[in-house]
Amino acid sequence: MSKSGRATYHHGDLRQALLKSATELLDAEGIEGLSIRATARAAGVSHAAPVNHFADRKGLLTALAAGFFGEIWGLAVEKMSVAPPGEARLVAFAEAMIDYSLAHPHRFRLLWRRDLLEVTDVRLGLAMDALYDRLLAELEGLGKPMRFDPETYAIAVWSLVHGYVSMRLDGNLVAANDARTGEPRHRTIIAALISGADVPAPR
Amino acid sequence: MSKSGRATYHHGDLRQALLKSATELLDAEGIEGLSIRATARAAGVSHAAPVNHFADRKGLLTALAAGFFGEIWGLAVEKMSVAPPGEARLVAFAEAMIDYSLAHPHRFRLLWRRDLLEVTDVRLGLAMDALYDRLLAELEGLGKPMRFDPETYAIAVWSLVHGYVSMRLDGNLVAANDARTGEPRHRTIIAALISGADVPAPR
DNA sequence: CTGGCATATTGACAGTGTCAATTCCCACGA
DNA sequence: TCGTGGGAATTGACACTGTCAATATGCCAG
Numbered sequence: 001m002s003k004s005g006r007a008t009y010h011h012g013d014l015r016q017a018l019l020k021s022a023t024e025l026l027d028a029e030g031i032e033g034l035s036i037r038a039t040a041r042a043a044g045v046s047h048a049a050p051v052n053h054f055a056d057r058k059g060l061l062t063a064l065a066a067g068f069f070g071e072i073w074g075l076a077v078e079k080m081s082v083a084p085p086g087e088a089r090l091v092a093f094a095e096a097m098i099d100y101s102l103a104h105p106h107r108f109r110l111l112w113r114r115d116l117l118e119v120t121d122v123r124l125g126l127a128m129d130a131l132y133d134r135l136l137a138e139l140e141g142l143g144k145p146m147r148f149d150p151e152t153y154a155i156a157v158w159s160l161v162h163g164y165v166s167m168r169l170d171g172n173l174v175a176a177n178d179a180r181t182g183e184p185r186h187r188t189i190i191a192a193l194i195s196g197a198d199v200p201a202p203r
Numbered sequence: 204m205s206k207s208g209r210a211t212y213h214h215g216d217l218r219q220a221l222l223k224s225a226t227e228l229l230d231a232e233g234i235e236g237l238s239i240r241a242t243a244r245a246a247g248v249s250h251a252a253p254v255n256h257f258a259d260r261k262g263l264l265t266a267l268a269a270g271f272f273g274e275i276w277g278l279a280v281e282k283m284s285v286a287p288p289g290e291a292r293l294v295a296f297a298e299a300m301i302d303y304s305l306a307h308p309h310r311f312r313l314l315w316r317r318d319l320l321e322v323t324d325v326r327l328g329l330a331m332d333a334l335y336d337r338l339l340a341e342l343e344g345l346g347k348p349m350r351f352d353p354e355t356y357a358i359a360v361w362s363l364v365h366g367y368v369s370m371r372l373d374g375n376l377v378a379a380n381d382a383r384t385g386e387p388r389h390r391t392i393i394a395a396l397i398s399g400a401d402v403p404a405p406r
Numbered sequence: 407c408t409g410g411c412a413t414a415t416t417g418a419c420a421g422t423g424t425c426a427a428t429t430c431c432c433a434c435g436a
Numbered sequence: 437t438c439g440t441g442g443g444a445a446t447t448g449a450c451a452c453t454g455t456c457a458a459t460a461t462g463c464c465a466g
Contacts, residue, residue, distance in 0.1 A: 008461095008462080008463095011413080011414080014413080014414085030318065031318070032318065035452085035453060035454080036453085036454065036455090037452080037453070037454080038453095045414075045415090046414060046415050046416075047415090047416090047454095048414080048415070048416080048417095048454095048455080048456085049413080049414050049415075051414095051455080051456090052412075052413055052414070053413095056454075056455075057453095057454065057455095109318070112369070114373050115233065115234070115235065115312070119373070147383070147384075147395065148381050148383050148384060148391050148395060149381045149382040149383045149384075149391075151382065152381050152382075152383075152388050152391050152392060152395075153395070155366070155367065155370060155376070155388060155392065156363060156366075156392045156395065156396070158366060158370075159362055159363050159365065159366020159367055159369075159370070159392075160359060160362050160363060160366065162362065162365075162366050162369075163358070163359075163361060163362020163363065163365050163366050164358060164362055166315070166362075166365075167358060167361075167362070170317050170322070173358070178351050178352045178355045179352040179354065179355075180350070180351050180352045180355075181350075181351060181352075185355050185358060188351050188352075188355050189355060189358065189359045189362075192350065192351060192355075192356070192359065192396060193359070193395060193396050211430095211431080211432095217444080217445085238421085238422060238423080239422085239423065239424090240421080240422070240423080241422095248445075248446090249445065249446050249447075250423095250446090250447095251423095251424080251425085251445080251446070251447080251448095252444080252445050252446075254424080254425090254445095255443075255444055255445070256444095259423075259424075260422095260423065260424095
């Protein structure tokens with residue numbers, strides 16, 4: 001049979017199959033439910049088979065996370081490329097992360113669980129840096145005098161987005177829109193931050 | 204003997220003893236090492252004794268987290284009370300969270316692990332709200348016209364501090380000081396955010 | 407065709423959270 | 437004073453986890 005089981009003793013592309021099963025498990029049941037054994041079961045393979053492709057649970061989760069960062073990066077690049085230069089690009093960056101995170105909350109949570117990830121992993125580092133650097137580059141290219149180090153602002157935006165999404169996912173946000181302006185809060189916050197970045201006008 | 208063991212069959216104040224042991228375990232080994240059984244061992248009691256005081260692991264961690272929020276609240280109130288009104292109070296708030304978190308990194312991490320906490324717990328909710336409301340009240344009392352909802356700024360400051368601390372704990376911050384001004388980055392970020400909050404001067 | 411080697415299986419181990427049954431002993435009412 | 441009820445702690449068990457070692461399988465290079 002080759003419908004649900006596999007025909008041969010060797011799987012053929014178990015690594016990919018495990019990543020797929022793991023992602024489905026993650027989306028469906030959260031990080032808790034994503035055990036090596038459950039992933040192996042879902043892929044129709046014995047409980048110790050994954051060891052050939054991932055050193056341990058950290059290894060599996062790390063590979064997942066790297067992929068997710070990559071997906072967000074793609075989304076961010078896409079959104080930013082159609083936005084006019086300037087502040088709108090930063091909002092686009094934020095929206096990429098926010099959209100992805102609201103669509104896949106458990107993936108978002110995994111990304112920041114550094115205790116579960118192999119933080120020294122090269123692929124993970126590259127994937128994460130690619131995203132962060134995209135943001136940093138945009139800030140460096142803003143082309144207006146700023147009061148502080150671009151990296152300071154990158155940290156701020158990065159943190160803001162992370163915190164904002166966390167609060168929304170946890171249901172800690174009364175409303176997603178600013179009560180004063182009616183705009184989505186993430187726009188508001190970034191606007192405030194960036195306009196605060198201007199060198200104060202001579203008075 | 205009453206030196207290391209206890210004299211009586213009943214412990215007397217096992218709840219408190221468990222919280223103490225759990226805190227020590229947490230500080231020493233992180234959340235991973237903080238199992239119910241290890242906590243019971245450290246308190247010199249059988250592996251199932253804690254069930255009489257905490258429904259399950261979540262219950263234990265939730266009680267811990269509520270206590271930690273309380274400690275931070277105390278620190279924040281203290282620091283803010285000696286700061287001049289205005290932006291300095293917000294910086295004081297941030298410094299309270301930052302100082303506490305750098306001193307007890309594992310406690311900080313626990314506070315945001317909502318998957319491990321009983322998020323509906325009343326005590327936890329009160330402890331967390333007390334801290335957040337302290338920040339919100341300060342923003343509402345700033346006494347200058349702001350472009351946006353105070354809650355929007357509360358979310359921003361809350362997120363900024365959380366993100367900033369996370370990055371510092373993870374070693375992802377190249378330098379703690381702004382390259383341009385030499386000031387600690389958290390001051391810088393908050394300054395930018397709050398000055399961006401001003402209603403733009405008529406031009 | 408035949409080794410060698412990557413891949414997959416099976417079985418075992420220690421550790422976990424959580425339950426049920428049991429033992430202990432303190433405090434309260436008769 | 438004497439039970440005795442019930443909270444507190446113990447013991448033992450279960451299913452689950454990650455990880456390791458030993459074994460079985462089958463593809464591919466020589």
